[in-house]
Amino acid sequence: MTRLTPISTRPTGHNGSSLPPRTGGGDDGHSGRDGGDSKPDFMPNYGERLRRARLGLAVAMTPILMLFISFTAAYLVRRGFLTFDLSNNAYVRTWLPVRLPWFWLLANSAVLILSSVSIEFARRDITRQSALAPLQSIPGISLGDERHFxxxxxxxxxxxxFLAGQLFLWSQLAARGFHLNTSPSSSFVYFLTGMHALHLAGGALALAFADVATLLHRPIESRRIVVDITAWYWHCMTGLWIYILALFTFAAQ
Known part of the structure; x- marks a missing residue:
């Protein structure tokens, strides 16, 4: 026969009730992941932040590239545009080629390419520092006093x-008689190089911000994101400049 135990004699929990304690073996939603009272981990995911920053850069570069592509199309269409000459009773091309200072132009281009190489070294160096940073917090492990270039x-x-060289190149164009409003061809040269210089100046500001962050010893992961995004932006500006040079070379033929 089954014997019933009175309620008053049933074992109770530590809170004096017949229910099991709320903080037993289960997860009540207030304890940490390890079952203790530790607080949740709010450390930022730097890998995810870096991926989002790169995605944002790709999205931002899309309208910039479309802008230069549209200017290229207008440049080529205007170059091949024909006007009717009443004196000769024929269609003629009125495009006036611009005599570019190619020596200084190529020298300035070499400076930009060297800057792209140096910022790639900077990106790889800070990536290495970020990878070794967790080891420095382990007791007994010393990486020595590393000096970074x-x-x-x-x-x-x-x-x-390079930006100062652009100002010099514009002065050379003016000395050769090619001003902003001299002809459509000279207007395109000033506009394309000016737009590129403007966007590169934005990258220079990002570089200055990264320099200041380094001097102030900001967290390595935050500096890594700034340097990484600035480096890829700088590479895009270098490739865009080479594209503009190729366009000028084609137009000079």
Whole structure:
């Protein structure tokens, strides 16, 4: 025969009720992942932040590339545009080729390419520092006093040199008689190089921000994101400049 136990004699929990304690073996939603009272981990996921930043850069570069492609189309269409000459009773091309200072143009291009190489070294160096940073917090492990070459500073100097070279090239064009409103061809040259210089100046500001963050010893992961995105943006600007040079070479034929 089954024997019933009175309620008053049933074993109770530590809270004095007949129910099991709320903080038993289960997860009540208030404890940490390990079952203790530790707080949730709110450390940022730097890998996810880097991927999002790169995606944002790709989205931002799309309208910039479309802008230069549209200017290229207008440049080529205007170059081949024919006007009717009443004196000769025939269609003639009125495009006036611009005599570019190719020596200084190529020298300035070499400066930009060197800056792209130096910022790539900076990106790889800070990626290595970020990978080794967790080891420095382990007791008994010492990586020594590593000295890092100031690749960011070199890139900043080279970038500013390129922008100063652009001003010099424009003065050379003006000395040859090609001003902004001289002809449609000279207008396109000033506009394409000016738009490129404007976008590169934005990258130079990002470089300056990364330099300041380095001097202030900001967290390595945050600096890594800034340097990584600036480096890929800088590479895009270098490739875009080579594209503009190829366009000018084609138009000079």
């Amino acid at each position: 100031p690749w960011l500073g070199v890139t900043t100097v080279l970038g500013c040199t």
